[in-house]
Amino acid sequence: MSTAHLPATAHQFESREQQHQTATLGMWAFLVQEILFFGGLFGGYAVYRARYFEAFVRGSNHLDLALGALNTGVLIASSLTMAMAVHAAQTGRRRIVGWLLATILLGSVFLGVKAVEYSHKYHQGLVPGAGFVTDTRLAGQEKIFFSFYFVMTGMHALHMVVGIGLMLWLIAQARRGRFSPVYHTPVELAGLYWHFVDIVWIFLFPLLYLVGRHH
Numbered sequence: 001m002s003t004a005h006l007p008a009t010a011h012q013f014e015s016r017e018q019q020h021q022t023a024t025l026g027m028w029a030f031l032v033q034e035i036l037f038f039g040g041l042f043g044g045y046a047v048y049r050a051r052y053f054e055a056f057v058r059g060s061n062h063l064d065l066a067l068g069a070l071n072t073g074v075l076i077a078s079s080l081t082m083a084m085a086v087h088a089a090q091t092g093r094r095r096i097v098g099w100l101l102a103t104i105l106l107g108s109v110f111l112g113v114k115a116v117e118y119s120h121k122y123h124q125g126l127v128p129g130a131g132f133v134t135d136t137r138l139a140g141q142e143k144i145f146f147s148f149y150f151v152m153t154g155m156h157a158l159h160m161v162v163g164i165g166l167m168l169w170l171i172a173q174a175r176r177g178r179f180s181p182v183y184h185t186p187v188e189l190a191g192l193y194w195h196f197v198d199i200v201w202i203f204l205f206p207l208l209y210l211v212g213r214h215h
Helices: 016-051 053-060 065-091 096-123 139-175 185-209
Strands: none
Touching: 016 053, 016 139, 016 185, 053 139, 065 096, 065 185, 096 139, 139 185
């Protein structure tokens, strides 16, 4: 079947529908391996939390609950703006660039708040390593908590940076008139990725910030 009349369809596909289905399957396969990656971190965290619960409670109480809650709200809002960007692409509306810019803004706010949190932990001497300082008998175990905290939130932040890069690319393509109700696959797939990153944080927030908060 000739696809010469379908400029948005790559030559290796017989139809736009096949290209869309293949791209979507590829994104879901990527997200599955991301789930496996973060699943390993969550599994390791769960094991050490069960073993050193008191130390993890102490470590959690060093985190700023207000900033964590703020970032949760910011990411939920960014999921809304991303969904609106996808909707704009699907319906051919011109607001797609605005919604993508709003998503970038909210993502940047999240990263800024996280940078503030990291700075606080550095000045408090709670970054695992030679400079780690705590006056409790559970110092070694608390260091394990903060190791998980920095690795898990750091990897999440890295995924946010990648997502912002995708948004910038989508904006450049949207300004060239690349997307329409007929072709908007890249926006949909970027939306899937962004929502996945947001969902990861929805699990990170209670596990890291709320563990044993009542103690």
